[in-house]
Amino acid sequence: MKVKELLSKPSKTTLRDKALLLAHLLNKDHKELYLMESLEVPIEVERAFFEGLEALEKGYPLQYLLGEWEFYGKSFYVEEGVLIPRPETEVLVEEVLKRLPKDKRLRGFEIGVGTGCISISLLLHCENLTMMANDVNTKALRLAKRNAQRHGVSHRLLLFGGNLFEALKPTTFDFIVSNPPYIPKERWESLPEGVKREGYNSLIGGLKGWEVYEKVAESLDIYLKREGFFAFEIGHDQGGVLKELFESKGYKVLVLKDYSNQDRVIVGWRS
Ligand SMILES: C[S@@+](CC[C@H](N)C(=O)[O-])C[C@H]1O[C@@H](n2cnc3c(N)ncnc32)[C@H](O)[C@@H]1O
Known part of the structure; x- marks a missing residue:
């Protein structure tokens, strides 16, 4: 599937959180992702993305999936x-x-x-x-x-x-x-x-x-x-x-x- 298709999958998770998750799995900045909408996503990343979405929908914190989070302008491992x-x-x-x-x-x-x-x-x-x-x-x-x-x-x-x-x-x-x-x-x-x-x-x-x-x-x-x-x-x-x-x-x-x-x-x- 393409980036655009994955991001537009219906879900309770916000577009921003989906983009943060997918960008993390693709090792990209989430702002870059919107410029790569037609990129074909490798199957193993696609699988990890859906697993991540499922966890988010059960209330698992996005920050722990990403492994880092921003504080006072810097990123910290979490x-x-x-x-x-x-x-x-x-x-x-x-x-x-x-x-x-x-x-x-x-x-x-x-x-x-x-x-x-x-x-x-x-x-x-x-x-x-x-x-x-x-x-x-x-x-x-x-x-x-x-x-x-x-x-x-x-x-x-x-x-x-x-x-x-x-x-x-x-x-x-x-x-x-x-x-x-x-x-x-x-x-x-x-x-x-x-x-x-x-x-x-x-x-x-x-x-x-x-x-x-x-x-x-x-x-x-x-x-x-x-x-x-x-x-x-x-x-x-x-x-x-x-x-x-x-x-x-x-x-x-x-x-x-x-x-x-x-x-x-x-x-x-x-x-
Ligand atoms: C609310 S968290 C704050 C963590 C971090 N300073 C922050 O602001 O994100 C409280 C921290 O205090 C630690 N803590 C709890 N009781 C403590 C104690 N008696 N002595 C030292 N650290 C303690 C916890 O393990 C936890 O890491």
Whole structure:
């Protein structure tokens, strides 16, 4: 079959997603594909395309079929069991970059690195920065390493396995950043099957959802420099409760919105 015929097959999948899938299987850019509508597609690619379409229709994430996804203008390898980078997390990256001075050496720490999209984006935009980043998921750590190598920043990113601040030697950072799991446990069952593929520990923060922030708040003081700041992604309905939590620990905080005007990031520093 020709490219045009495959793309026009009736399906619940959007034309854009079909084009992304077919382009990936043909090893082409999806924008090029529209210029090759009469190209005859090899039979094995055709078969893989239909298998892919079937998976998409059952809710399997396109990003995992493609094996990579765009975040903050760069492509990151993604794998099942590790969170797919989200556009709203770009707001977190923006808010950190805005606060980084360009004229001194900086050290940051990320809790829960996942694909590495946050730390790597920060490193790509701030040459005077080195990052340490951890995760409890070894698959995520391997993926973050591959992504750091892909983008040429692995010499400035130290990855290690660990739960929150455990395994961290006594040290202080200019900032601490995280997009921790923040969904309440009771919502797990009702999440779409495709989202569940990203993994329980990537998504679920505990009974209330904000338990990870509570634990982090206990130790922030030890690991932040006096003039340091923290920046965390939060659930759209957690701005109020988390503002109260961090203020009760002596921080001044700002709750910032994402592109859909929802609370999405909390930034704080010592008052
Ligand atoms: C919401 S995902 C964020 C991943 C990535 N930073 C991003 O924004 O795409 C949360 C990550 O935190 C990790 N994680 C969960 N609990 C953790 C803990 N106690 N200590 C360190 N990492 C943790 C998960 O394995 C997951 O990779």
